[in-house]
Amino acid sequence: MKQYIELYEQCRGMLNGHSAPVLNALREEAFGHFRQMGFPSQKVERYKYTDVARHFAPDFGLNLNRLSIPVNPYEVFKCDVPNLSTSLYFVVNDQFYDKALPAVPLPEGVVVDSLCRAAETFPELVKHHYGTLARSRKDALNALNTMFCQDGLFVYVPRNVVVERPIQIVNVLRSDVSLMVNRRVLVILEEGASATLLFCDHAMDSHAFLTTQVIETFVGENAHLELYELEETHVRNTRFSNLYADQKAYSSAVLDNITLHNGVTRNRTDLTLSGEYAETTLNGLVIADKEQQVDNNTLIDHRVPHCQSQQLYKYVLDDKARCAFAGRVLVREGAQKTVSQETNANLLGSREARIYTQPMLEIYADDVKCSHGSTVGQLGEQAMFYMQQRGIPYEEARMLLKFAFAADVLSTIHLDALHDRLNYLVDKRFRGELNKCEGCRMCKN
Template sequence: MDTTEKLLELYKRERGIIEENCSYILNGTRPSAISSFKKLGLPTRKLEKYKYTDVAQFFEGDYKVNFNRAPSSLKVDEVFKCDVPYLDTAQAFLVNDSFHPEITKKDILPRGVTIGGLNAMSERFLEWFAKYYGKIADTREDAIVALNTALVQDGVFIYIPKNTVVDMPIQLINILTSKENLMVNRRLLIIAEENSQVNFLLCNHTIDPVSFLMTGVTEIFAGENAHVNFYEIEENNSKSKRFNHTFVYQESNSTVQVNGMTLHNGISCNCTNFYLAGEGAHADCNGMAITDKEQHVDNITLIEHSVPHCTSHELYKYVLDDKSVGAFTGMILVRPNAQKTDSIQTNRSICLTKDARMYARPQLEIYADDVKCAHGATVGQLDEDALFYMRTRGMSMYEARLLLMFAFINEVVDKIKIEPLKERLHVLVEKRFKGELCNCSGSDIK
């Protein structure tokens, strides 16, 4: 029995327990999702999208799943203490794939801002979920999205009403903890209505040194003239396997920035899809990865321009050491009606050793004739001339290399619009390059 068949058997065997603990909305999407998963099967390298990540291989192994929703005894306030200076956030927690009831500073958020567990909120806000849940995360196109939809039992729901400016960033901390190998399936649904403004920060951490297999799906809806910044930081252990999908739907004159930063990981495969559905929308899609040992980071992006007068900027950077592997597959798709599109895509990578590998595939598909589109990718080593120049100025080779790597990767970090977070990430990037653990110093998280 292959891994796809094992997962289908798992769903069949546990379906009653899964549905018993979930709402009508979540359960209603499962039959079509599992049907799609059965048809598609777990991706292998034969599938063009996953050419550089053998998903089926990484799903192998025995993992427990908490379908019974057994509560965790973890005290999140004792485990996680964010040490970013001057960063004042409203914090919510996910422990494995369950929403934790503690939300800090919820009472001082603007009126109407709603944060809660996905399952509980789907029972309270049927109209919102019927309109938005699963609408852009298409289970027919991707087997991992289909599997997540079939198995998911909880996650986070966030709603920002129209004309609401949320000055305080909303921080979601995803914590993985278990004494045995564990599979978790998490979901985020974010709705930012017209003229709203909000910043999100997602922090991903593992506590225990076991293997975690995580599927995640995030759906972000940005209404007319909404401004959404969505920052995600990954600091998982080297045994973790993370398959994450982020979908963004933008209406007219909206601006959305997604910035995914992998500081430490085992296996990470991140798919980010933007759908520009309203004129004047702007998408800012960024990512960076620092890898060593045998870590693997694959970023797959799609920015779809379907209407005129939209813009998109994309920047991904990698620094790869030892025998680590990086991959980037980026597609800019311009539909026939999307005249006056202005889009640029850039991927730059540095391999620090002869054994490190980087695979880059920038792509354009343009079906309109009045557009400005460009893409490019470079893979190289540290600039020997720059290293020599700094050595002549008294720097050691170690210091010179560190400075060049720091300057290279921080072009992505500098795009962050939350100043305290940006400054803290500069420090974490430097620590990562020095080989130090990059966990928050006020945390027990490993």
């Protein structure tokens, strides 16, 4: 913790000098909170399953001077998800890559840009939203990210604009030394707007990376958002991501988080249903083996009546993977007619794999329909025997069963081409052919 406090004190000027006033405005307050809170210990319920301080202990480089990193992601990634044409953007570490932008223009008024630049171009809009969901006082990692972030991504869809073509953002980690990246993302969908976002996280170099990411998402009245996150990095990558979303009345959102390959990952999803008749679907799929760690921690906060939420997280673990799922659904007083389902199902392929599962349901209203549950199981012996009797080799049979287990999360993906592509990637993953990130597989055949 001390190293980050010292770093901030020494580099204040540099941080501010290479960022925008709107972002700089929250830095000092965040620093105050961070200094006061420090890294959360595992005694804090939300952080029970991940020892945060340990992952922040090593010294990482930071690119506070915004030195340009020699890379042309467009040359590296010839993006071509079969049949899925996206508006493709790259964020290299925390820097929006704007040397070449998609040929097909976005609908009028829609902005996909560097957060720092957006904060200069639309200062009022950014100021009105930035840091309002991901409060520094709520979470030390919000504070840390707010202290150090200098840039990231800004997505804005104005009122009643429907963006048909999915917006794909490839987050590329690229460095010649081990690197810490603090990326910030702001997504605003105004009333009646609709968009699909696909974030793919990749690491181009085998160096150790430590990323903090904070995504704040505003879903306006009657707006529709689909947000898919896919991590496909390597075992030396550590990711702390906090996703906040606020949904207004009659809005709908699908938030999918898929960890295909990683090192250590903690994803916090904090979703607030603040307008009536809002609907939300939260899905997660984790495939982990070796000594990989994935900790998904979710909160769905039903603040008003007549909202619906569904949650399905599935984990397929093997070797010595250690993972956790903690999902808290909070139905506040007065949030009548809430309908909520929460399911976490886990498949353990080895004796050493561990899953800590903790579905939580807190209800303070009396007219609601809620359920929550979790299962932990092994590969079915009878099914294994049945398949082997048909001549299917042991490893292949295991893979088919794992794939089958994961299939229903994949089936919730509305983008057909992405769904097909993920089926393919998951299949490869189980075959052990996806052991390290070799570039954007979403994009490269």
